[in-house]
Amino acid sequence: MDLRNPNRDPNSRRVLYRTNKEENRKELKHVKIDESTLAQEGKKLDLPKKRFYRQRAHSNPFSDHQLDYPTSPDDMNWSKLFPHYYDSTTGKMTKDVTIADIGCGFGGLLIDLSPAFPEDLILGMEIRVQVTNYVEDRIIALRTNHAKDYQYQNINVIRGNAMKFLPNFFQRAQLSKMFFCFPDPHFKQRKHKARIITNTLLSEYAYVLKDNGVIYTITDVEDLHNWMVKHLEEHPLFERYDKEWEDNDKCVQIMRNATEEGKKVERKKGDKFVACFRRLPNPAIV
Amino acid sequence: MSLIHPIQAVVSNRSGELIFAVLKNVIIAYRYDQTNGKYLEMGKWEDQFSRDEMIKIAVVKEQARQLAENEEKGIKKSKTNEGNTIEKKHDAKIPVPGPGAPPIYSQIRNLMISNDETMLLACADSDKSVLVFKIETLNNDNCLKLIKRQPFPKRPNAITITEDDKTVIIADKFGDVYSMLIESPVIENIDEEFEPILGHVSMLTGVLSTTNNGMKFVMTSDRDEHIKISHFPQSYIVDKWLFGHKEFVSSICIPSWNSNILVSAGGDHGIFLWDWIKGEKLDEFDFTDLVLPYINENHLAPDRFQNEENDLKEFAVSKLVSLPNNPYFAFFVEATKLLIILEVDQSTYKMKLLQKIVLPYYITFISTFSDDKTMGFNISLDNRESGDKDFVKFIALDTTSNTFSIKEEQSDEFNTSIVNSFSKEDSIVKVELDEVYPLYNIISLKKHGEHYS
Numbered sequence: 001m002d003l004r005n006p007n008r009d010p011n012s013r014r015v016l017y018r019t020n021k022e023e024n025r026k027e028l029k030h031v032k033i034d035e036s037t038l039a040q041e042g043k044k045l046d047l048p049k050k051r052f053y054r055q056r057a058h059s060n061p062f063s064d065h066q067l068d069y070p071t072s073p074d075d076m077n078w079s080k081l082f083p084h085y086y087d088s089t090t091g092k093m094t095k096d097v098t099i100a101d102i103g104c105g106f107g108g109l110l111i112d113l114s115p116a117f118p119e120d121l122i123l124g125m126e127i128r129v130q131v132t133n134y135v136e137d138r139i140i141a142l143r144t145n146h147a148k149d150y151q152y153q154n155i156n157v158i159r160g161n162a163m164k165f166l167p168n169f170f171q172r173a174q175l176s177k178m179f180f181c182f183p184d185p186h187f188k189q190r191k192h193k194a195r196i197i198t199n200t201l202l203s204e205y206a207y208v209l210k211d212n213g214v215i216y217t218i219t220d221v222e223d224l225h226n227w228m229v230k231h232l233e234e235h236p237l238f239e240r241y242d243k244e245w246e247d248n249d250k251c252v253q254i255m256r257n258a259t260e261e262g263k264k265v266e267r268k269k270g271d272k273f274v275a276c277f278r279r280l281p282n283p284a285i286v
Numbered sequence: 287m288s289l290i291h292p293i294q295a296v297v298s299n300r301s302g303e304l305i306f307a308v309l310k311n312v313i314i315a316y317r318y319d320q321t322n323g324k325y326l327e328m329g330k331w332e333d334q335f336s337r338d339e340m341i342k343i344a345v346v347k348e349q350a351r352q353l354a355e356n357e358e359k360g361i362k363k364s365k366t367n368e369g370n371t372i373e374k375k376h377d378a379k380i381p382v383p384g385p386g387a388p389p390i391y392s393q394i395r396n397l398m399i400s401n402d403e404t405m406l407l408a409c410a411d412s413d414k415s416v417l418v419f420k421i422e423t424l425n426n427d428n429c430l431k432l433i434k435r436q437p438f439p440k441r442p443n444a445i446t447i448t449e450d451d452k453t454v455i456i457a458d459k460f461g462d463v464y465s466m467l468i469e470s471p472v473i474e475n476i477d478e479e480f481e482p483i484l485g486h487v488s489m490l491t492g493v494l495s496t497t498n499n500g501m502k503f504v505m506t507s508d509r510d511e512h513i514k515i516s517h518f519p520q521s522y523i524v525d526k527w528l529f530g531h532k533e534f535v536s537s538i539c540i541p542s543w544n545s546n547i548l549v550s551a552g553g554d555h556g557i558f559l560w561d562w563i564k565g566e567k568l569d570e571f572d573f574t575d576l577v578l579p580y581i582n583e584n585h586l587a588p589d590r591f592q593n594e595e596n597d598l599k600e601f602a603v604s605k606l607v608s609l610p611n612n613p614y615f616a617f618f619v620e621a622t623k624l625l626i627i628l629e630v631d632q633s634t635y636k637m638k639l640l641q642k643i644v645l646p647y648y649i650t651f652i653s654t655f656s657d658d659k660t661m662g663f664n665i666s667l668d669n670r671e672s673g674d675k676d677f678v679k680f681i682a683l684d685t686t687s688n689t690f691s692i693k694e695e696q697s698d699e700f701n702t703s704i705v706n707s708f709s710k711e712d713s714i715v716k717v718e719l720d721e722v723y724p725l726y727n728i729i730s731l732k733k734h735g736e737h738y739s
């Protein structure tokens with residue numbers, strides 16, 4: 001066995017599991033799952049097991065990964081991710097993605113948002129390959145097991161580096177909500193540029209958000225919370241919502257407990273810091 | 287036998303009379319004398335900023351930072367037996383490059399002249415600074431007077447100046463864009479006091495500023511195929527992206543004869559012409575067939591990306607320029623001798639080949655000159671094998687035949703002046719063949735997606 005990389009051992013359980021799931025994924029990822037699929041198969045799919053998808057905790061957002069991304073938002077083929085919303089007679093999508101979960105991790109938020117926003121298409125973006133595979137497998141299983149009432153057709157995940165390629169996926173003002181749940185803290189001063197919320201990135205997020213769209217942030221790291229609040233407050237295109245708004249917003253409730261990171265923090269009885277911001281209309285151009 | 291270092295960059299004012307060239311870490315200025323057809327040396331400037339000094343400053347700073355960080359974390363300082371804290375006082379160590387360490391090249395980059403032709407701008411690798419020179423044409427000793435040297439946190443990769451010549455916009459290697467007023471005093475603590483006005487999470491390769499319909503814009507290009515257009519000074523408002531490149535972008539320009547047009551090139555084997563106001567690509571000119579005969583062993587892909595036949599070649603556009611008053615563009619592919627001049631049809635916006643010019647050596651740089659009497663290109667060459675000849679070639683348009691041709695006599699005069707300026711054996715720009723600075727860095731921007739996880 002290759003000690004440096006246990007994944008290379010072709011007989012390891014993890015590799016066998018991953019290969020099996022990959023075949024499954026290739027076959028099921030883009031098919032339109034409905035009742036007939038269920039009848040045909042006649043069986044339920046097991047939900048994927050997280051331990052087989054372990055991966056290094058961090059992926060460098062600056063390096064050039066092998067990524068698949070469209071040359072422009074016009075070139076994006078959404079029908080593969082949301083086959084249920086593809087109209088084959090017109091060749092067009094019946095809906096566009098309006099909610100994005102940036103750095104979605106293992107996908108807990110997507111799954112809870114799905115029934116809460118049945119009229120929206122919701123996309124998770126995640127940079128780590130294995131983690132993305134897990135979310136894909138999870139969604140395939142959920143779609144298959146709930147094929148009867150077409151549940152979970154409105155969520156999916158994409159492997160991508162949101163800090164570089166978000167504008168390749170989304171048109172100007174396409175999104176109404178963006179979630180940043182428990183982002184990597186990058187504690188060291190020198191690494192602050194690696195944070196997913198910076199002055200300069202916020203201008204790109206503002207571009208894909210429509211007026212009055214919302215940026216949701218939550219973290220258990222107080223420093224990071226203060227930092228995100230500072231940068232969002234400083235940015236001319238964002239304005240913070242007050243406590244009352246937060247308390248009445250259903251997404252805030254969902255986001256507190258839906259994600260895997262959020263659950264971990266809950267178990268450890270850690271703090272959770274929430275801040276939400278409204279996308280202001282562009283001011284007059286001078 | 288030593289040689290005078292090839293010229294890495296050459297620019298002139300609009301008339302072509304004032305010429306500035308970079309050799310290694312030296313900028314030299316000449317004036318063309320109409321009466322005798324000779325080039326007179328007007329000034330010279332050498333970057334004497336020592337790299338060691340730079341590293342020392344960085345090391346001291348880093349030590350201070352770490353100390354502060356430890357203090358914050360409450361890490362106990364080491365104590366003597368008597369319980370007094372030991373103050374570490376030794377000098378900052380400068381890391382000495384070990385044997386086989388890559389040599390350090392302190393280049394001068396991004397040479398450009400202000401719109402009013404009174405200032406020369408450049409960047410120095412040594413301290414990652416932007417240099418602003420006043421061009422004192424009446425000063426016979428040295429026309430280059432350094433009026434500002436502003437270091438930046440990361441190496442400036444591209445710069446531009448606003449139309450009013452008041453602000454320099456700087457795009458750095460790590461994706462940040464800064465704006466600097468020429469008049470304002472130098473900022474010492476750049477890390478803390480300079481906030482980027484916009485940014486990409488990618489290496490930046492180009493920056494332009496322009497005014498259209500009363501609105502000001504900044505265009506930035508990067509290694510991840512992006513061209514982003516932002517408002518200015520409201521740079522937090524992104525206007526749009528121009529999508530279409532499938533490889534890195536290395537060069538962008540906006541012709542002054544139509545400021546709605548933007549032309550871009552890089553790792554793709556085509557020149558892209560855009561209506562950037564509408565955000566539409568209007569045309570793409572595929573140059574593969576034109577360039578292939580000039581592709582050579584320098585274009586072989588690096589070993590780790592090479593194929594089994596060992597014949598994979600990779601090439602990219604190094605620089606693209608537009609003539610200010612005529613619908614002509616010129617560009618060259620890195621490490622080739624071929625200059626390609628394109629003409630744009632101003633009603634259909636289609637590009638077509640106007641002319642190919644083969645130069646005696648690989649081209650290292652191209653810039654333009656253009657006024658009511660003359661127009662054309664300043665070209666510098668990798669003349670390391672020439673025996674100190676052919677540093678530059680001036681190419682001018684003959685308006686009667688509408689063709690461009692090399693002004694051999696004038697070019698030779700310039701080369702003579704270079705030799706006169708630098709021929710002394712102890713001259714700072716004299717090098718051995720293997721000491722020539724790397725002149726072909728553009729293709730290294732090509733992505734091979736080497737990070738899998």
Ligand SMILES: C[S@@+](CC[C@H](N)C(=O)[O-])C[C@H]1O[C@@H](n2cnc3c(N)ncnc32)[C@H](O)[C@@H]1O
Pocket residue numbers: 057058059061102103104105106107125126127128131160161162163164180181182183184196259260261262
């Ligand atoms: C600490 S996890 C939180 C995951 C999830 N939101 C949750 O709350 O459970 C942060 C995630 O962001 C992902 N990430 C970091 N940088 C990213 C980027 N530039 N683009 C997409 N995902 C990124 C990481 O791979 C990681 O899975």
